[in-house]
Amino acid sequence: MDNNLNGINVAALQEFAQSVAEATDASKRSARFxxxxxxxxxxxxxxxxxxxxxxxxxxxxxxxxxxxxxxxxxxxxxxPNPQELLMAALNACLSVGYAVNAAAMGITIHSLEIETDGELDLRGVLGLSDSVNPGYDQVSYVVRLHTDAPREKVEELHAVVTKTSVNLANFSKAIRMVPTLEIQNA
Missing domain, CATH: 2.20.25 (N-terminal domain of TfIIb)
Structure with a gap:
């Protein structure tokens, strides 16, 4: 396997993953943004x-x-508005997942495009109805991947990315939010 595939240094990826897998200290297994x-x-x-x-x-x-x-x-x-940035963040995360996991699996990507679409009911956004979700009820995305890899291998790649994408997980299930309000008087 080429050591640099899809712009990813596969040896460095494997070394990093191994160090995280072997870490006993929780801080050595985490990323914070x-x-x-x-x-x-x-x-x-x-x-x-x-x-x-x-x-x-x-x-x-x-x-x-x-x-x-x-x-x-x-x-x-x-x-871009916050919704477009949210979708861009999802697409970027998925793109990283495809590039990195494809490299680890020996798959060359010739091109990759992800298109995401979602519709909001403005009654929820504007607070006009308590029964209407202000967020998305459904978001769809299409992955357009050009590769020479066999279909089974690409489907395996898709399953890995779907399972491990941080932002897809964030879209797919509730995140516990911890709000704090600090008020500064004029």
């Missing part, structure tokens, strides 16, 4: 990523992610 979001005006906000922790070590980084609503939804259409 943090995002701080500030409202700018109207419906626009900017999220800042400044650090993450991986297997007990903290790493600095800096990314800004803007969000806004379309003009028709009272925004300025200056950035």
């Amino acid at each position: 943090n995002v701080k979001t500030k409202w700018e005006h109207q419906t626009r906000s900017v999220a800042t990523v400044s650090r993450y922790s991986l297997v007990g070590a903290e790493y600095p980084r800096h990314f800004e992610i803007a969000a806004d609503e379309p003009v028709e939804f009272l925004g300025q259409n200056s950035a």
